[in-house]
Amino acid sequence: xxxxxxxxxxxxxxxxxxVFALITTSTYLISQWTIARPGLxxxxxxxxLLNARSGIWKAMELMNAPPVDTxxxxxxxxxxxxxxxFGKQSKNLNDSVALPPDDTTDVSLFSTDSFGTCKALFTYxxxxxxITSNGFFRSQSKTVSATLGGILHxxxxxxxxxxxxxxxxxxGIIDGKVAMLQDSNSLPPPSAGKAVPVVIxxxxxxxxxxxxxxxxxxxxxxxxxxxxxxxxxxxxxDKLSSIKDIVNGPLLLDGSHHDLFWKEKRRVMIMGDLxxxxxxxxxxxxxxxxxxxxxxxxxxxKNVSIFCSKTLTITDKSVFSGNAVSLTQISINKRAxxxxxxxxxxxxxxxxxxxxxxxxxxxxxxxxxxxxxxKLLCSVFLTQDVRCDGTIIAYGDPSGIKTDRNVIxxxxxxxxxxxxxxxxxxxxxxxxxxxxxxxLDARQKVPPAPASGKNFMTGSVRRLExxxxxxxxxxxxxxxxxxxxxxx
Amino acid sequence: xxxxxxxxxxxxGMTILESLIAILILGITTTAITSLIVTGDMxxxxxxxxxAATTLAKSEIERLxxxxxxxxxxxxxxxxxxxxxxxxxxxxxxxxxxTISMNSSxxxxxxxxxxxxxxNQSVSVNFRTLQGYYGEPTQ
Numbered sequence: 204x205x206x207x208x209x210x211x212x213x214x215x216x217x218x219x220x221x222v223f224a225l226i227t228t229s230t231y232l233i234s235q236w237t238i239a240r241p242g243l244x245x246x247x248x249x250x251x252l253l254n255a256r257s258g259i260w261k262a263m264e265l266m267n268a269p270p271v272d273t274x275x276x277x278x279x280x281x282x283x284x285x286x287x288x289f290g291k292q293s294k295n296l297n298d299s300v301a302l303p304p305d306d307t308t309d310v311s312l313f314s315t316d317s318f319g320t321c322k323a324l325f326t327y328x329x330x331x332x333x334i335t336s337n338g339f340f341r342s343q344s345k346t347v348s349a350t351l352g353g354i355l356h357x358x359x360x361x362x363x364x365x366x367x368x369x370x371x372x373x374x375g376i377i378d379g380k381v382a383m384l385q386d387s388n389s390l391p392p393p394s395a396g397k398a399v400p401v402v403i404x405x406x407x408x409x410x411x412x413x414x415x416x417x418x419x420x421x422x423x424x425x426x427x428x429x430x431x432x433x434x435x436x437x438x439x440x441d442k443l444s445s446i447k448d449i450v451n452g453p454l455l456l457d458g459s460h461h462d463l464f465w466k467e468k469r470r471v472m473i474m475g476d477l478x479x480x481x482x483x484x485x486x487x488x489x490x491x492x493x494x495x496x497x498x499x500x501x502x503x504x505k506n507v508s509i510f511c512s513k514t515l516t517i518t519d520k521s522v523f524s525g526n527a528v529s530l531t532q533i534s535i536n537k538r539a540x541x542x543x544x545x546x547x548x549x550x551x552x553x554x555x556x557x558x559x560x561x562x563x564x565x566x567x568x569x570x571x572x573x574x575x576x577x578k579l580l581c582s583v584f585l586t587q588d589v590r591c592d593g594t595i596i597a598y599g600d601p602s603g604i605k606t607d608r609n610v611i612x613x614x615x616x617x618x619x620x621x622x623x624x625x626x627x628x629x630x631x632x633x634x635x636x637x638x639x640x641x642x643l644d645a646r647q648k649v650p651p652a653p654a655s656g657k658n659f660m661t662g663s664v665r666r667l668e669x670x671x672x673x674x675x676x677x678x679x680x681x682x683x684x685x686x687x688x689x690x691x
Numbered sequence: 692x693x694x695x696x697x698x699x700x701x702x703x704g705m706t707i708l709e710s711l712i713a714i715l716i717l718g719i720t721t722t723a724i725t726s727l728i729v730t731g732d733m734x735x736x737x738x739x740x741x742x743a744a745t746t747l748a749k750s751e752i753e754r755l756x757x758x759x760x761x762x763x764x765x766x767x768x769x770x771x772x773x774x775x776x777x778x779x780x781x782x783x784x785x786x787x788x789x790t791i792s793m794n795s796s797x798x799x800x801x802x803x804x805x806x807x808x809x810x811n812q813s814v815s816v817n818f819r820t821l822q823g824y825y826g827e828p829t830q
Contacts, residue, residue: 214709217716232727314801
């Protein structure tokens, strides 16, 4: 046996075992680090989320802050004068600077900068305001969206808010209290021992006009630079992605041959009419339409926002949920359904009398004939077995609401003038006067019949326990965040 | 006998130098392995602590948000919580902030939330948030 071959063999074994042990231990360390990393990043991620949430509150404060009079604050003798000319591009908002829409803004959050930053974007939806806030902390970022609306009604007991004290005639059912409309500003302060009268907050018309001006400005800026194209017809799901953010003409979604399903979170501006026919499902889209909007044939709109300059028609068993503003008229008929606590607003400006030409689904007043000159007093029509779960608001001239028999509304009808109610309402109605269909026809003629001065209703209004859960537009009631979407 | 002596010398076993090098390598390796294991365990321990502290902070933030709905301004608070047998201290304080303007219908306050181990305060997490209120909250 030759022992010389064993020289230094133990060193080799030590080296091999050492390397093996080091590799094993390093693997253990790496695996521990990999497992621990998400947990160790949790505080950064959570602080980024808190920054995003804080940005929502800060942006809301900035939105409500009065604008600064810049001229009054210019001081050419100040050493910092003209600094912004060469400074950073993004604006840093600290105090009392109104937040402009569609403009991402750096928001200073806390008393110290070490907890990260935030960028906020505010935009109008037709009935609501939306704030999207991006919070940043170290390498983490989080996005939070908030929808701002209003809360209007606290108690379900009062079902009728009327402009005068006269009890309604006509045999209608009022299952609840009737209150007179009162201006909340003119009320005396509540004193001890006296009950506070029920007050329904009125519309903040300035806010509504601001939102309408914002959308009109969108149309006019697009109109200047574009030529109208022919109708863009989409009959295939593959072609839905080809619809651009601005459509230079009417858009027709035709689901009569193939079912169409369009789910996307985006804003589409249509410089013309929007018509939906056939089996079409649209989800999460915001439509700005310079013409009319017509929903036909079992189409389904889920969580959709619509701003249209002309008439909004929802008919033929179509289903709508979301929010919508029409600057002319809203016509819901033929077994159409409004779902999911939706909000629909008709805001109209004064129009002269016109020759009677009934629109799709709109009834000719009983005592009127085609060709006769009339001045419409209603801007919202709910007819022919409509089911509505939501809030219908009519403001301007005309601003009446007309509901037919076999119409059921859960929620509320809010009119700045009159309501002709023949249907069943669960919730409340608010108007200056309740009138009958006969009187409505007579007063729409030219020259109009004089107002009777009475309240008249053949339909019913009953209390709804969940009425406080119904959201209202941001320009009515107590401003509130009605929806949070955290941590995207 | 002389012949046997001739074959006996240093042909088997390790030299002193070889032994020293082997011991040195073994020592270095053992030290490295030990420190790696300790570091791995520290990472795991820190993760557990940070995760638990963040979870407690999240609960406290949700409590703060509940005050907003009730229109109540919460007072500063400090309390202890036990998670997996470890005692943590949760501290929430209002941070007065001069830069917040009050000329708006939306009032908000800045809060600091700090969560750490009750015994070993070296491991703690700190958060900062704004909580908004509509209208006039009560103290």
